[in-house]
Amino acid sequence: MRTQAFENAYGGTPSWEIGRPQGAVLRLEEAGRIGGSVLDAGCGTGDASVYLARRGHHVVGFDFAPSAIAIAARKAADAGLAGRARFFVADALRLGDGLQAADVAPIAFDTVLDIGLFHTLQPTDRRAYVAALRSLIAPDGRLFLLTWSDRNPFGYGPERVRRRDIRAAVAGRWRVESIVDEALETRLGAGHAHAWLAELSPLPVADTSRVAGPGAKLTPPRSRRHPRASQE
């Protein structure tokens, strides 16, 4: 689905819009796995971002669907959290342009969350996308991907992603700490679907230029560190 299709979906209530953060996000946060500053990639209407801001994180959310971003910004404002949860319109495949256009201070995030964006991208676009995310993460930060999985039946939901698809997309940029079974809650059928939760840590890369451009300021204060992942 491209931008207009998502815009149309946000004209109603999309199947992924469950009115609260995914249980996987709550479990990560409650386990102390989410570091201080958070980039919420493909944030939709911002339920995860606003929840994490309420928990004390500084959150930046982006999405290419303007109506989702408008709703997310309103939720943050209504919760009195507009200073801690900021949102902007950007295409994940042109993230540097989006950061500059939105005048978002270039920072290295402690945590990047992708809850349901990765699996909507064409397989050929995924490597460039995760490379762009790599340039926005603190050296000891974490990327958590929650994707639709190939354990779901054919013909149901979006692109079915295999573990090896995740490994191939991130190779050379991210170390795979773990890829574990998770649930993705939806408004479809049984109310949840099979997902993979991947925990990824950044590999050192020779080219350290950041998508936000030269002179980027790095590593804002953090509230917490990431314990090591327990499982591959």
Ligand SMILES: C[S@@+](CC[C@H](N)C(=O)[O-])C[C@H]1O[C@@H](n2cnc3c(N)ncnc32)[C@H](O)[C@@H]1O
């Ligand atoms: C399945 S929805 C999940 C939304 C949100 N993370 C949630 O958990 O409710 C995927 C989101 O990714 C966004 N998206 C898809 N492709 C994108 C792209 N290339 N750039 C930015 N956002 C994108 C869509 O607009 C949509 O909001």
